[in-house]
Amino acid sequence: MPQTVIVLDFGSQYTQVIARRIREANVYSKVIPFDTPINEIQADNPVGIILSGGPSSVLIENSPKPDPQVFELEIPVMGICYGLQLMGFMLGGAVENSVHREYGYGTLSKCSDSKLLEGLPNSFRVWNSHGDRLTKLPYGFQGIAKTDNSEFAVLENPEKKFYGLQYHPEVAHSDFGKEVIHNFLFKICGCLGDWSMHDFMNDSITKIRQSVGEKRVLLGLSGGVDSSVAAALIHKAIGDKLTCVFVDNGLLRKNERQDVEDLFAGNFAMDLRVVDAKDYFLDRLSGITDPEQKRKIIGVSFVEIFDQEVEKIGEVDFLAQGTLYPDVIESVPIAGNPASLIKSHHNVGGLPEKMKLRLLEPLRELFKDEVRSLGVELGLPKEVLWRQPFPGPGLGVRVMGDIRHEYLEVLRGADFILQEEMYASNLYYKVWQSFAVFLPVRTVGVMGDERTYDHVIALRIVESSDAMTADWAQVPYEVLRKVSSRIINEVKGVNRVVLDISSKPPSTIEWE
Ligand code: XMP
Numbered sequence: 401m402p403q404t405v406i407v408l409d410f411g412s413q414y415t416q417v418i419a420r421r422i423r424e425a426n427v428y429s430k431v432i433p434f435d436t437p438i439n440e441i442q443a444d445n446p447v448g449i450i451l452s453g454g455p456s457s458v459l460i461e462n463s464p465k466p467d468p469q470v471f472e473l474e475i476p477v478m479g480i481c482y483g484l485q486l487m488g489f490m491l492g493g494a495v496e497n498s499v500h501r502e503y504g505y506g507t508l509s510k511c512s513d514s515k516l517l518e519g520l521p522n523s524f525r526v527w528n529s530h531g532d533r534l535t536k537l538p539y540g541f542q543g544i545a546k547t548d549n550s551e552f553a554v555l556e557n558p559e560k561k562f563y564g565l566q567y568h569p570e571v572a573h574s575d576f577g578k579e580v581i582h583n584f585l586f587k588i589c590g591c592l593g594d595w596s597m598h599d600f601m602n603d604s605i606t607k608i609r610q611s612v613g614e615k616r617v618l619l620g621l622s623g624g625v626d627s628s629v630a631a632a633l634i635h636k637a638i639g640d641k642l643t644c645v646f647v648d649n650g651l652l653r654k655n656e657r658q659d660v661e662d663l664f665a666g667n668f669a670m671d672l673r674v675v676d677a678k679d680y681f682l683d684r685l686s687g688i689t690d691p692e693q694k695r696k697i698i699g700v701s702f703v704e705i706f707d708q709e710v711e712k713i714g715e716v717d718f719l720a721q722g723t724l725y726p727d728v729i730e731s732v733p734i735a736g737n738p739a740s741l742i743k744s745h746h747n748v749g750g751l752p753e754k755m756k757l758r759l760l761e762p763l764r765e766l767f768k769d770e771v772r773s774l775g776v777e778l779g780l781p782k783e784v785l786w787r788q789p790f791p792g793p794g795l796g797v798r799v800m801g802d803i804r805h806e807y808l809e810v811l812r813g814a815d816f817i818l819q820e821e822m823y824a825s826n827l828y829y830k831v832w833q834s835f836a837v838f839l840p841v842r843t844v845g846v847m848g849d850e851r852t853y854d855h856v857i858a859l860r861i862v863e864s865s866d867a868m869t870a871d872w873a874q875v876p877y878e879v880l881r882k883v884s885s886r887i888i889n890e891v892k893g894v895n896r897v898v899l900d901i902s903s904k905p906p907s908t909i910e911w912e
Contacts, residue, residue, distance in 0.1 A: 402594045406448070408436065418431075418480065426595050447476075448589035449473070457532050471491060476563070477563070479565070487564050498533045502530055516584060521576075530566060541556065608638060615641070616713075618643050618719055619722075633762055645673050650682045653819075691912035698796050721759065726768070789833060797910050814891050821883045827879065831862065836858070839858055844895075845895030847895065854896070857887055860909070869904055
C-alpha cells in the first residue's frame with residue numbers, strides 16, 4: 401500500500417486541485433468529507449492531513465469542523481484558507497471577520513525560516529480568497545510569512561508539525577505553490593513518492609469490481625478521450641459485463657465509426673453495439689436551422705436511441721460515464737451568469753434518473769491530463785488520447801443552417817483533407833482544434849473552361865488552453881495553400897475556401 405495523505409474536504413472549489421497536486425508529486429491522496437470519524441481516518445494510516453478551504457466561516461455557529469482528534473494523531477496537519485482558520489480557532493487562537501476581504505493577488509513576505517517555505521524566495525506572489533483572518537496565534541505557533549492584509553498568512557507549530565496557509569498554494573495563480581506542497585509532503589510528512597497512475601488504475605479496478613459485482617454496466621462511447629479511457633478501464637475491471645453503445649447519428653466525421661469499431665470491438669474485444677441511427681437523427685433535423693434547436697433535437701434523439709438500445713440489451717444496472725472533475729465543476733449552474741447559457745452543452749445528464757440506473761464515474765476525480773496518463777497505462781493509442789475536442793452535436797453544428805446529407809458529405813471530405821494536412825505538417829497536436837465548416841451559400845467560380853456555382857468551406861483552426869478563450873492559429877501559408885487547393889480539387893461541390901480569423905471572445909470556436 402502506498403503512503404496516504406488525507407484531504408479533509410470543507411467544500412472549497414479547489415479541494416480536488418489540492419488532491420491533484422499531491423498526485424502530481426507521486427503521493428497517494430484521498431479526499432474525504434470533513435466530518436469523517438477519526439477511526440476511519442486512522443484506518444488509512446495517513447502520513448499527513450490537509451484541511452481544505454471552504455465557503456463557511458468558523459465564526460458561524462455549526463460551521464463545518466473536523467473531529468478534534470485530527471490534531472492528536474501525531475502526524476503533520478496543514479490547513480489551507482478556511483483550514484488555517486479552523487486550525488487557529490480550534491487550537492485556541494482568535495479569528496475575526498476582516499474589514500478588508502482579501503481577494504485576488506497579494507505579495508507574501510517570509511518573516512522567518514521554516515521547512516514549509518524552504519528554498520523559496522523571500523517574497524512572491526500568492527492568490528487569496530478569504531474574508532476572515534487569524535488575529536491571535538494559538539499556543540506553540542509562530543507566523544512565518546505575512547501579506548499586507550494578514551499578519552499570519554503562513555504559520556507553523558514545528559514541534560507538532562502543524563502548518564497553516566491563508567492563501568491558496570494549490571491554484572496556478574500562486575507562485576511556488578507546487579514547491580510549498582512538495583515541502584509539506586516530502587520535508588514534513590516524510591513522503592516517499594511511492595504512488596503512480598499505475599496504482600490509480602489498479603485501485604480503480606478493485607473499486608469498480610467491488611461496486612459492480614455480478615451486475616451489468618452500460619457505457620455510451622463517443623470515441624472521445626474521456627469515454628474511451630472510461631471504457632478501457634471498466635473493461636479491464638469487469639470484461640464482458642460492460643457493454644458499450646456507440647451511436648452513429650449521421651453527424652460523424654469520415655471513418656469515425658470504423659475507427660471506433662476497429663479499436664474497441666477489434667483490438668480491445670469489447671462488447672460494442674453500434675447503433676445506426678443516421679436516418680433517425682437526420683429526419684428530425686430536416687428543415688431545422690436554429691443552432692439551439694438543433695442541439696436540443698440531437699440531445700433528445702441521443703437519449704431516445706440510447707433508451708431503445710438499453711431495452712434491447714435487457715438487464716442493465718449501471719450507467720458508466722467518463723465524467724471528469726472539471727465537468728463536475730462546470731456543470732454547477734452559476735446563478736445569474738449568462739455565460740452558462742451561451743450554448744447548451746450536450747451530455748447524457750438526464751439519463752440515469754429516467755432509467756433508474758446507478759452511475760459509475762471512475763474518472764470523476766481526475767483532470768484531463770491525468771486521464772491521458774491513465775489512458776497510456778491502459779494501452780490506448782495516441783490518436784485517441786490526444787485527439788482534438790469534438791462537440792457532442794458533431795457536424796450538426798458545423799453545417800450552417802439546414803443539415804442535408806449532401807452537405808454533410810461535402811463537409812466530411814473537406815474536413816478529412818484538413819486533418820490529413822494538419823498531421824502531415826505536424827500541426828495537428830499543436831493546435832487546440834482544426835476543422836472545416838460548411839457554408840450553404842454558393843459563389844461563382846471557374847474550373848477549366850466552365851463557370852461553377854458551388855458552396856464555400858471555412859477553415860477554423862484555433863489555439864487555446866481551455867476553450868474559454870481562443871485565438872486563430874497562424875498556420876503557415878504553404879499549409880493553407882495545400883489544404884485549399886486539395887479541397888477545391890478533390891471535394892465535389894466546393895469552389896471556394898475561406899479562413900476564419902476571429903478570436904474567442906467575441907466569436908466562439910464553433911460556428912453554431
Ligand atoms: P465554443 O464554440 O463554445 O466551444 O467556443 C468551446 C469548446 O467546446 C466544444 N463544444 C462542445 N462540446 N458539446 C460538446 O461536448 C457541445 O455541444 C459543444 N459545443 C462546443 C467546442 O468544440 C470547443 O472545443
